[in-house]
Structure formats: C-alpha cells, structure tokens
Amino acid sequence: MDKINIGLIGAGFMAKAHSIAYAGMPMFFWPAPAIPVKKKIVDVNEQAAREGALKFGFESYSTDWQDIINDPSIQVVDICTPNNVHAEIAIAAAKAHKHILCEKPLAMTAAEAKAMYLAAKENSIHTMVAFNYRRTPAVQLAKKYIDEGAIGKILDFRGTYLQDWSADPDSPLSWRFQKDICGSGALGDIGTHVVDMLRFLVGEFDAVHARTATYIQNRPVQTGLADSLGNSRGGAEAPRRAVDVDDQCCFMVECKNGAFGTIEATRNAWGRNNYITFEIHGTEGSLYFNYERRDELQVCFSGDGDDRRGFRTVYTGPAHPYGEGLWPIPALGIGYTETKIIESYDFFKSIAENTESSPSFRDGYAVELISEAILKSAKTRDWVKVGEIQED
Amino acid sequence: MDKINIGLIGAGFMAKAHSIAYAGMPMFFWPAPAIPVKKKIVDVNEQAAREGALKFGFESYSTDWQDIINDPSIQVVDICTPNNVHAEIAIAAAKAHKHILCEKPLAMTAAEAKAMYLAAKENSIHTMVAFNYRRTPAVQLAKKYIDEGAIGKILDFRGTYLQDWSADPDSPLSWRFQKDICGSGALGDIGTHVVDMLRFLVGEFDAVHARTATYIQNRPVQTGLADSLGNSRGGAEAPRRAVDVDDQCCFMVECKNGAFGTIEATRNAWGRNNYITFEIHGTEGSLYFNYERRDELQVCFSGDGDDRRGFRTVYTGPAHPYGEGLWPIPALGIGYTETKIIESYDFFKSIAENTESSPSFRDGYAVELISEAILKSAKTRDWVKVGEIQED
Amino acid sequence: MDKINIGLIGAGFMAKAHSIAYAGMPMFFWPAPAIPVKKKIVDVNEQAAREGALKFGFESYSTDWQDIINDPSIQVVDICTPNNVHAEIAIAAAKAHKHILCEKPLAMTAAEAKAMYLAAKENSIHTMVAFNYRRTPAVQLAKKYIDEGAIGKILDFRGTYLQDWSADPDSPLSWRFQKDICGSGALGDIGTHVVDMLRFLVGEFDAVHARTATYIQNRPVQTGLADSLGNSRGGAEAPRRAVDVDDQCCFMVECKNGAFGTIEATRNAWGRNNYITFEIHGTEGSLYFNYERRDELQVCFSGDGDDRRGFRTVYTGPAHPYGEGLWPIPALGIGYTETKIIESYDFFKSIAENTESSPSFRDGYAVELISEAILKSAKTRDWVKVGEIQED
Amino acid sequence: MDKINIGLIGAGFMAKAHSIAYAGMPMFFWPAPAIPVKKKIVDVNEQAAREGALKFGFESYSTDWQDIINDPSIQVVDICTPNNVHAEIAIAAAKAHKHILCEKPLAMTAAEAKAMYLAAKENSIHTMVAFNYRRTPAVQLAKKYIDEGAIGKILDFRGTYLQDWSADPDSPLSWRFQKDICGSGALGDIGTHVVDMLRFLVGEFDAVHARTATYIQNRPVQTGLADSLGNSRGGAEAPRRAVDVDDQCCFMVECKNGAFGTIEATRNAWGRNNYITFEIHGTEGSLYFNYERRDELQVCFSGDGDDRRGFRTVYTGPAHPYGEGLWPIPALGIGYTETKIIESYDFFKSIAENTESSPSFRDGYAVELISEAILKSAKTRDWVKVGEIQED
Numbered sequence A, B, C, D: 001m002d003k004i005n006i007g008l009i010g011a012g013f014m015a016k017a018h019s020i021a022y023a024g025m026p027m028f029f030w031p032a033p034a035i036p037v038k039k040k041i042v043d044v045n046e047q048a049a050r051e052g053a054l055k056f057g058f059e060s061y062s063t064d065w066q067d068i069i070n071d072p073s074i075q076v077v078d079i080c081t082p083n084n085v086h087a088e089i090a091i092a093a094a095k096a097h098k099h100i101l102c103e104k105p106l107a108m109t110a111a112e113a114k115a116m117y118l119a120a121k122e123n124s125i126h127t128m129v130a131f132n133y134r135r136t137p138a139v140q141l142a143k144k145y146i147d148e149g150a151i152g153k154i155l156d157f158r159g160t161y162l163q164d165w166s167a168d169p170d171s172p173l174s175w176r177f178q179k180d181i182c183g184s185g186a187l188g189d190i191g192t193h194v195v196d197m198l199r200f201l202v203g204e205f206d207a208v209h210a211r212t213a214t215y216i217q218n219r220p221v222q223t224g225l226a227d228s229l230g231n232s233r234g235g236a237e238a239p240r241r242a243v244d245v246d247d248q249c250c251f252m253v254e255c256k257n258g259a260f261g262t263i264e265a266t267r268n269a270w271g272r273n274n275y276i277t278f279e280i281h282g283t284e285g286s287l288y289f290n291y292e293r294r295d296e297l298q299v300c301f302s303g304d305g306d307d308r309r310g311f312r313t314v315y316t317g318p319a320h321p322y323g324e325g326l327w328p329i330p331a332l333g334i335g336y337t338e339t340k341i342i343e344s345y346d347f348f349k350s351i352a353e354n355t356e357s358s359p360s361f362r363d364g365y366a367v368e369l370i371s372e373a374i375l376k377s378a379k380t381r382d383w384v385k386v387g388e389i390q391e392d
C-alpha cells in the first residue's frame, strides 16, 4: 500500500475534519487506496499552525503555503483556507503537479474557478471539491434509487440548507460576511452544498431565477481570523461594520432534463441547525432526506400496494452505499467524521486508480457558474441561463 | 337561541363535511351563535340530492338551486358545487339577501370573484369562503404567536400543499382537470388554501413569480359528475381526453411588508397525502406546521436559553385557540370534521354578532387576484404585481 | 332504513362525542345500518340535562335515568356516566330488553362486569363497550396486517397510554381520583384502552405482573360533578382530600399464544397528551402506532429487500379499513369524532345484522378480569393468572 | 503534553472504533489530556492482528496478549475481545499496573467482575468500561437537566435497546450466541448499555423483575472468530447448533430513590437498528432520547406557559456538554466515532488528573450485579434484589 504525503493549508474548522478523515480512512476502507501521511500544515496564524501540527498530527508546520508547493515530497495539497485564497493556492499546486483536495465553494467567482479547472486539466492532476454532504450514505442511496429508475422520471424537487448561527445580530462579522474573502454569503457558504447535491441527483441546471436578501445590515467586527460560527457574540459597544453578502438566497431551477425545483439557503432560520434537506418527486416515487437525521433516507415507491404504500424510513448500513467500509449496523452512527472519511476514500481511490473523481474542479466550476447566474438573477429579477463550461 | 335555515347546493364531498359541521357546531360551541337547521339540499343529480337529504339530514331536496334562492325561509346559502357555478349562485343568493358560505376557490377568475364580492357588499350580506385549513387550531396558534410578536418580524417563509391522488396517469379526468369547470388545476384546488393561510399569517402579497406544469397530458374520461379523487381508475381502453390545467404550480412571493416566500402545490407527489405545511422564519423565532400531523405546531423562540433552545412541539388543546369548544385534552384528535365545525361556528358568529367574517368574499377575491397574477407570471416568466381589490 | 331511538345517560364529555357520532354516522356510512334518533338525555344535574338536550339535539331530557328504562320507544341505552353507575343502569336496561352502548371501563370490578355480561346474555341484547381507540383506522390496519400474517408470529409488544393532565398537584380531585366512583385510577381510565387494543391485536392475556403508584397523595376537592380533566386548578387554600387510586400503572403480560409484552399508563407524564402507542414485533415484521399522529401506521416487512427495508409510514384512507365511509383522501383528518362515528356504525350494524359486536360486554368483562389481576399483582408483587370468563 | 502508549487486544469491530478515537481525541479536545500512541495490537487470529496494525496504525502486532502485559512501555491496556477473556486479561493488566479501558459488558458474571474490580483497586489503576452511549452529548445534556432539577424528582422511566440484525433465523451463531463466550445474549450485549445509561441518569437499581426469551432456538454455525453481526447468512445446508442465551429480555426496575422503570432489549425487532431510547418522567418535566436520532434530546418543562408547553427538540452543539471539543454547529453530526472520542477523552483525563473515571470497573461490576439479578429473576419469576458491591 502506497503512502501519500499531504500538505494542508488553513488550520481551522475544516483542518480538523480533514485530519481525522486521513487518520480514519484506512481504518474504515481496507484495503485502503493509499495510506495518507500528514506531512505539513500551514496557517498564516503561527499559533494555529504550531498547535495544528500537534493536535492534528502533522509532522511539521509553516506559516507560508508556498512551503507546501515547494516541498517535492508532498503529493497532495489540501486547501482549507477561506475562499479568497483557494484559486491562488490551487493554481500554484496544479503547476507543481500536486493533486488537490479543495474546500468548497471552489472559488469566489466563476472566472477564478475556470482558471483553477484549466490549470488542473493542463497539469493532469486529480482534483476534488469537498462537497462532503453528497457523500452521506443516505444521499448516495437516493442516487442509487434514481439511477435504478426506482422513482421514475424526476418531475420536481425542493432543497434547503437552513441554519441559525447568524440569526443573532450580535454574532460577529467573520470572514463569512465579507465579500472580498468569501465571494458570497449564504449562497456560497451553504447554498452551494445543496446545488451540488441536487445537480448530482437530478442533473444539470439550465436556468435559475433568484432572490437574495441581507437581513442584518451590520455586525460587530471580529478579531482573529478563524470564524467562530456564531459561538461568540459581540458586545453592544463593539464597533460594527456593514455586511456585503447575502444572509438568505432562494432560487427556482430549470434543469436540462426538464425537472424543476426550488432551493433556499439561510443562516437566519431560528431552530434549524444543519438542515440540509431535499424532496424529489418522480413519476414512480418520491425521496426525502434531512441531514439533521442523516442516517435515514425516506423513499416512497408508487409500486407498493395501495394498502401498504407510504414513505419507508431506510436507515443506511452495510446493505447500502459505502456500507462495506462504515459501521456494521445501521444507525450506529454516521457523523460529520464519517462523511469526510468517505470523501477522503473516494479522492485517494481516484488517484490510485487514475479515474475521474467527482465532484472534481470541473464540477466546482459548474457550481460557480450556477452561483454567478443566481447572483445575476437576484439583481435583474429575471430568469438567467447558467453559463457553459469553457474547456479552454 | 335562534335557528337559522340553510340551503346547501352540491351534494358531494363537501356537502358531507358541511353537514356534520352544522350538526356538531352547537355540541362543541355552547352557547352556540345559532342552531343551524338543514332545510334543503340541491344537486343536479337527482339521486345525489335524494340520498343527500336522507344521509345528511336535510328536510327536503331539489335538483334546481333556484329553489333555494326562492325559498324565503332560507337564510343561509351554502355553495358546495364545482367552481364553475359558484359565481352565478352566489350572486343570485346575494340579491335574495341570503348570507353565503361558499366553498373555495371563490371563483374561476378574479373577474367573477369581483362580481361576487360586489354583489355581497351591495346587499350587505355576510359571506365566508371555506378555507377551512386556516382554522386548524395549530394554525390559529401560529397566528397568535405572530400577533404577540413572539417570533419577531417575519423574514421568509415556505408553504406547500402536496398530494398524490392524481399521480397515477389512469386516475380519471374529473371536473378538477377541466378548465371550464375548475378554472385552474392544483393552483385553485389546493394552492389557494396555502395562499389563504400564508396571507392570513404573513400579510398581503405584493408580487409573484410563478411556474406551472401539466405532467400528465391526458386522462381517461370520467363518467358521473362527482370527483372520486383518484379512488377509481380508468382502464387501458377508456377513452382519454386532454388535461388543460396545471398539475403543479410553484411561485415566489413578495409581501407588502417585505417578507419573502415560496409556495408549491402539486397533486403528483407520491407519498404525500394532504401535506399542507408552512415554515416561517422571523427575527425572534420560527414556526413549522404540517397538516398531516395537525394536532401539533412547532415553534422555536430565540429567547430560550442557548442550552435549551429548540423547536417545541405544542399539541393544541384547551389552552389554545378554540380550545373552549373543542376536546378537553390535546391530541384527543382534531380531524377534518373539527376544522369545519370551527368554520361553521365563526360564520354563524359573524352573522349573530353582525361582524366582519374572515375569510370573507373580499378575501376570496384577493386570493383570486393572486391566482390571476400567478397564471400570468407562469406565462410571461416575469414577476407580476398582484392586482388591487376594486371596491366598485 | 330503520330509525332507532336512543336514550343517553350522563351529559358530560362523552355525551358530546356520542351525540356527534349519532349525527354523523349516516353521513359517513351509507346506506347506514340505521338512522339513530336522539330521543332523551339524562343527567342528575338538571342544568346539564336541559342544556344537553339543546346542544346535543335530544328531543327531551330528564334527571332520572329510569325514565329511559321505562320509555318503551327507546331501543338503545347509551351509558356515559362515571363508572360507578354503569352496572346498575346496564342491568336495568338489559332487563328492559334494550341494546346497550356503555362507556369504558365496563365496570368498577370484575364481579360487576360479570353481572352485566350475564344480564345482557340472558336478555339477548346487543352490547358494546366504547373502547373507541381500537377503531382508529390505523389500528384496524394493524389488525389486518396481523391477520394476513404480514408480520408473522407475534413475539413481543409494548403499549403505552401517557397523559399529563393530572401531573399538576393542584388539578382537582374529580371523580376520576375517587375509588368509589371510578374503581381504579390510570388503570381503568386509560390503561384499559391499551389492554383492549392489544388484546384485540395480539390475543388473550394469560397472566400479568404489575406495579401501581400514586404520585400525588392528595388533591384539591372539586366542586361539581363533571370532570374538567385538569383544565381548572384548585387554589392553594382549597381543601384537599386523599387520592385512593393509582396515578400510574405498569405491567408485564404473558399471552395465551406465547407473546409477551409490557404496558404502562400514567396521567403524570409531562408533555404527553393522548400518547396511546403500541409497538409489536413479529417474526416477519414490526408495527408501530402513536395515536397522537393517528392518521399513520408504521409497518416494517422483513421481506422487503435489504437495500430498501424500513418502517413504512402508511397514512390511512380509502384503501384501508373503514375507508369506504371516511374521507376520500388520506391525512384529510381522522379526529376523535371519526373514531366515535365508526364505533356507532359498528354498533348499529351489529344490531341491524344481528351479529356479535366487538368489543361486547363479554370483552369488557374480560378486560375487568385483567384489571383485577393487575391490581392483585400490584399488591402481591407476583405474577397473577387472569381469571376465566364465567358463563353463568 | 504526555504521550501514553496503548496496547489493544482484539482486532475486530471495536478495535476500529477505539483506534479512530485515539487518533481523533487530541484533534477534538485541545489541549488534550495526553497524546495516545498506538503501540501494539493483538489478536489470536494472525491475519487480523497483522492487518489491524496496518489499518489501525499500530506500531507492532502480536497474537499473544501477554506480549502487551509484558511490555513495560505500555501504560494502557485496551480490551476489545469477546467477553470471555475480559477478566483474565484485565486482572493480568491490573497486576502489571497498567490502566485499563475494557469493552462492555465488563465480564460474563458478577463474580468475574468483582475479581476485576478488586484487582484494579488493589493496584490503584484507572479503569473505564466502554459504555460509550451514555457519552452521547444528548444523554449528557439529559443528565445536566436532571442534576439541575429541571425536570424535578424522577417518577418513572422506560428504556429500550432494539435491533434486528439477528431476527433472521439464518444469521449465524457467532460468539454473541454462545454462553461460554458472551455470558448472556441481548442482555449483556445491548441491555447493559441501557442499564448503564439509566443507572447514570436515574440512580442505583434496587430490585428487578425480569423475563427473557430465546426466539430462535438454533442457528447456522459460524466459521471465523469475529462476529459479522448478521451481515452474512448461513445457507439452508449449513450445520446448525443451539443458541443458549436470550434473544430478548425485559425487566422492571425499582430504584433506591423510589423511581420505577422498565427496560427491554432485543435483537429481533424488525426495522429497529440501534434503537436505544429512554423516556423519563419527573415531577417537573420529561425527557426523551432516541440514539437513532442522536443529535437530539427532547425535553418538556412543566414551567413553560400552558399555551406554549411541549417537548423541545434540542440539537446538541457548542452550548451543550462536550460542546467545546466537538463540532461548532449543532447537527453537523455526532456519529459513533464522536461518542468514542469523548470516551477516550474522559478516560485519559481521569488518568492525567488522577480522578475517578466513570463508568469505572466499579460501575461495570454494579451492572453485572444487576444482570445477575435479572437472569435469576427470569428463572424464579420473582422480584430479585440487586446484590451489593463487595469491597473485598
């Protein structure tokens, strides 16, 4: 089994998730496609980098991501920084012929994403965008049912990503509220997860009609780089600054295959925490998923007898996608960790077997084109065609 | 206690619901605003009329609704026919100075609804449109919380009405699929209930952006007038005819008070039966309701402590709206019957106390203006302003 | 269609439920087995009787139940009094050759129940005990699946009836807390419903092992006869008196067919309202029901494929038991009213067709034998065999 | 930060869970009480040991657990073998002055458990029994509410652990069905988790009254040591052997503080996967938990206003127990991994801070005394007092 050396950039929330995934992946999926070795961790914040190395188990650390690009022993670059530096790092890594796992959203704009995609393509590296929610086994099971035709032709769908961590006007102005660092607000932060999921399940988006809103116009300025996700609050006297991204976005979608849907994302929905849901209606059945109860998929088959038809609550386990690697009993417990372990498995498998990974930078670019159309529609109040992927 | 004589027109599904409401109302709400007397029932189908009198307990029957208009002893006309004759009957009844309870949707078009509204106004009668779902105690509790400010200013909302009784392509072409009888499809049939409910809870709609679809292009022609709601199916050889209304509609809403929402209605969602739901996010809390579990309202208050905040599942009972008249313990069971009993109570109360009822023909007209805007938007693919109520 | 004249005794909570059932039954089930005529209502409280006649629609009233026994035009006696007078009235009615619908529990003791059963038998009348919860369509659907063998041989089960209306120590000492009026506490009041339901679904009980508890030792004395079910509370200065019945009871059950189960009933479970549930495990599947969400039955079939097995949530409607008479769409809404309408239908059908009704006084007697065994076991702390029905 | 060397015995299902916990613990809880070092792994099956070292990341492996006892560099022994060797290994490890994390149930009998407890006590080592489910943050939150008095004095409770992996008569006779390896069946395997949880939440058990059953009398003999938990099935021709432990057990519990409860455990409940639930009723509120939806705790406070009381669904996150170390947003996802990471954290913290851990071997011994009483009661059909812990 090959060892593959990893350099990870950005020692915050996602660094933790990726680090446990690297440790756990071979424990879950064996034989593993590779044994990930946590070589170097980088953060502009020196303390974060130093501590990150200790707690996440990296062999060394640095405050300059170029150290990772320049280290020839490193084969995989893992980008866990805020969105504003994804492109720069990824393009440099691609040029250095390193495979890349990049956190979502891939970029701040479609233009950036395009440049990243093309750099990766030119240098023939393997890429993955970390839309891990689609890897929840219950979501993969939904995909399986759809591919088998078990719910027929898809007619319409609804997706949501609702949270409440920024509903309090005193939760601070972290990087997630600053357009020059994040690109967009709820849209890029959480909406893109649902876009990825539904594009994966339903098919390519053709046109969108959107609306965005900023409910809380200014917030207490945050000190420190990493985002505390609402877990600290600014006092009444804290200086406040304007929010220049969306708190909420909502859009209608027309897919190329004729399916229609609506998607909404907000971080201001009291009582919703990580409420990623979809409901899909097909000619032969329906699907419902709620990530807050992520061990379950609900499915209704029209073919069941009239006296016994109803949504089945299927708890995923060994008989379902990725079941061979996960826990031996359903409902033992899929957590965030498990979704990232699967992500890591698929990424290293695509490298080991030299296959196309999914979602790749190409998919991340496609999502950026959709985001661009959404932001445009929110301004023009018209339907906007999603731009085409440009291959050069 | 006064007795009030009722003439009911259209001896189908709704006749049953209204009849039990008349019988049950004084049993539940005592002292009752009036004792309803089931005087005469009318159906163009003679057998339906005759049997209707027997089973629903009317003193006499007829096949001509004019017999009700012309009967001076009848004070209330109850219109339970398909939508195409609502206007004609209502206008005649208004001119005859009879109070009117009319099933929803009020009319087939906004123009019809306007004429009905003006006729009622001119003749100073009491009117009610039978949007009974808003009378579910849990919905009224939502209204109470909103009015108390318990969830703050409303930001956004989502409403659905999903059913599956017409998802089978062989469920027959009843009047609900024929534009000249129903006016519109899922929109008028079920969508208007959600429009009424959210207009009631959130406020006036200002503009809409809509999409409609007809998934099943033709259906087996039905024999007989009354709609079996998918409970019989046409055979393979049954002659089929085109459906000229929507199976599904979905729209974005901008309210006059700034709130934003989406609503969808479909009768082709396998596994959903009477899935009338809303979720409302305010600056201080959230509400969620699902009529399939109608004894419950879910509410989250931002003011609850961080360590104990979450949606509360409140089962309505004596401590909640209409609790004095309903069952003495929550979850004993609110059924369709109970919602219609409350409707009947409110209608007779408005007559007895000579107050404005709600939803009145004016509200029914407002809903028709919204429907008109929706159908227009579905064609133009643009945002469409909802028309203004015209007072003459 | 025959008319059948009814005399109802006890103008409280249940009088309302029975009255709407009589009114609604022919509206729902047509052709009806009979047209019930509300002839006379009786209550020892004169105001209750007088008002009862008005609001429930009876032709006359009285304060003496003998007036009903002595009225030869009355064919059915409906006993809705507290438990202490069930036996006396029923035996008199039986001797007068009137059919009897008696509220549950049938009696205060097994001895009383035996006398009632024998009186009914001797006089060849039709009897029914008003265990209406088993008539919920979802419960009947469970029975159908069991009878079809769809869940195989039953292994074990769990039943609950949890409420919270008496959890407050200041809710008053109504008749439900006085042994000489009610016979037993939570056991007779609510526990017997679950006993009836599971005896119906699973089979005869052979032996029980029980525990009972009185959590609140005394309560404010209530003024007035009718029970307000916790909806009024005694003040701090109200005189208090001892409770001499159980607040909670819990028992293990061994059935004659080998199935094993546990049942618990309490009126002191904060947050539970009318939480009648059962879960049944068989060799080929499982069932789960919760009356608080009574439109639904959950069923798991072992035969479903490994990759799509899970509890199905079936909403009852036209394709399920009693569906021909209820509402034309599932989840339109089964309320308490509908369960009593079905009860009334079955009772009159058994009279009209001269068939054995179920649950009859014989069943009510069987439940009393179980209650007796439970109370005995709670004292001896041993397993106690359920007594045998004595046929004379 | 100290490194602590670990020797793990038994390279099966639990080895994986413990290994990821060791890797993840410092990533989650920082500063960590110690950095666990995976030194040596042992399995009697040589292939399991060799592969285990590779995939779980141990420095070396062996087939003889004495190699761990004899390795002076190893400070912690982690026992992940079937139950039959827990005692022997633990006593040896205690004598070698190594701290012990032992999987549950602690032993096959109370006598064994006593010996283990005394050995640990004599040698002043830190011990923990791996009842990880009580470490689910929602369970800890329940404990917090109880300790704060938020639900008052506990009256009664119900606990379940329902699974279906052995409901198929062809799922093989693994060690979990052989008394000489497992001690007891559903009781020891899963029932003890609920016993631990409720003892933790409610208090010491005083007496029990139990019933056990073996539904499937014989099963296909399994080849290979590790248990596949029903994920492979024996063919029709496979030789079968008798099961000599319980498939199901159910018991009543009287606690020293007066609380009463019932607990049931079965591995034959179709559709239930890892259905660990409890419901607790107190004088001031109620709690409900279901591990299948483990991010949530439901709590009802009697003190909430009558018009807004109901179970609150609290999703655990930063504001709840262990929230400082877990994920920054509720419902991001607690999986099995996270429960084991918390277990590992608490264990190493007790070592680092030299405090009593919980549940310790003393608790594991207490649970064995309860199990012993349960098995005895199931035979005698009487209430059985739980034996006292003997301190020497």
Ligand SMILES: NC(=O)C1=CN([C@@H]2O[C@H](COP(=O)(O)OP(=O)(O)OC[C@H]3O[C@@H](n4cnc5c(N)ncnc54)[C@H](O)[C@@H]3O)[C@@H](O)[C@H]2O)C=CC1
Pocket (backbone or CB within 6 Å): A009, A010, A011, A012, A013, A014, A015, A042, A043, A044, A045, A048, A063, A065, A079, A080, A081, A082, A083, A085, A103, A104, A105, A130, A131, A132, A189, A225, A226, A227
């Ligand atoms: N897949 C998922 O579910 C999630 C994805 N994300 C994505 O992960 C990325 C990181 O987000 P979080 O970990 O939540 O952020 P965070 O705020 O917790 O951590 C970001 C870290 O990056 C460091 N950093 C900033 N600029 C840097 C630079 N130029 N070089 C090196 N380090 C730099 C900061 O000092 C900080 O420690 C974002 O793209 C975000 O959208 C975040 C959360 C969940």
Ligand SMILES: NC(=O)C1=CN([C@@H]2O[C@H](COP(=O)(O)OP(=O)(O)OC[C@H]3O[C@@H](n4cnc5c(N)ncnc54)[C@H](O)[C@@H]3O)[C@@H](O)[C@H]2O)C=CC1
Pocket (backbone or CB within 6 Å): B009, B010, B011, B012, B013, B014, B015, B042, B043, B044, B045, B048, B063, B065, B079, B080, B081, B082, B083, B085, B103, B104, B105, B130, B131, B132, B189, B225, B226, B227
């Ligand atoms: N509030 C609610 O939840 C519901 C409202 N409705 C509304 O109630 C109305 C009636 O619907 P259903 O009862 O379901 O219809 P249905 O098809 O069951 O019955 C309609 C009856 O009207 C009779 N009819 C038709 N034209 C007539 C005329 N000119 N004069 C006298 N009788 C005539 C038919 O013969 C038939 O018996 C519609 O407007 C519908 O939208 C229907 C179902 C639910």
Ligand SMILES: NC(=O)C1=CN([C@@H]2O[C@H](COP(=O)(O)OP(=O)(O)OC[C@H]3O[C@@H](n4cnc5c(N)ncnc54)[C@H](O)[C@@H]3O)[C@@H](O)[C@H]2O)C=CC1
Pocket (backbone or CB within 6 Å): C009, C010, C011, C012, C013, C014, C015, C042, C043, C044, C045, C048, C063, C065, C080, C081, C082, C083, C085, C103, C104, C105, C130, C131, C132, C189, C225, C226, C227
């Ligand atoms: N099936 C079910 O779900 C339910 C059944 N019940 C049963 O129904 C029966 C009545 O209970 P509720 O209606 O709740 O009681 P309630 O307290 O509301 O009414 C009882 C009425 O009976 C009257 N009464 C007492 N003694 C009388 C006598 N000797 N003659 C005439 N009237 C007399 C009282 O004045 C009172 O008005 C009880 O046996 C109870 O267990 C009660 C509630 C639900």
Ligand SMILES: NC(=O)C1=CN([C@@H]2O[C@H](COP(=O)(O)OP(=O)(O)OC[C@H]3O[C@@H](n4cnc5c(N)ncnc54)[C@H](O)[C@@H]3O)[C@@H](O)[C@H]2O)C=CC1
Pocket (backbone or CB within 6 Å): D009, D010, D011, D012, D013, D014, D015, D042, D043, D044, D045, D048, D063, D065, D079, D080, D081, D082, D083, D085, D103, D104, D105, D130, D131, D132, D189, D225, D226, D227
């Ligand atoms: N806390 C929890 O949720 C769970 C606890 N457990 C407990 O963990 C323990 C292990 O169970 P699993 O991992 O499921 O078993 P398993 O069957 O997956 O693995 C047990 C391993 O131990 C090895 N083994 C047997 N005897 C040995 C010996 N004398 N020396 C060294 N290795 C030996 C076997 O070869 C096998 O590889 C049991 O006590 C079980 O009750 C198991 C599952 C869940």
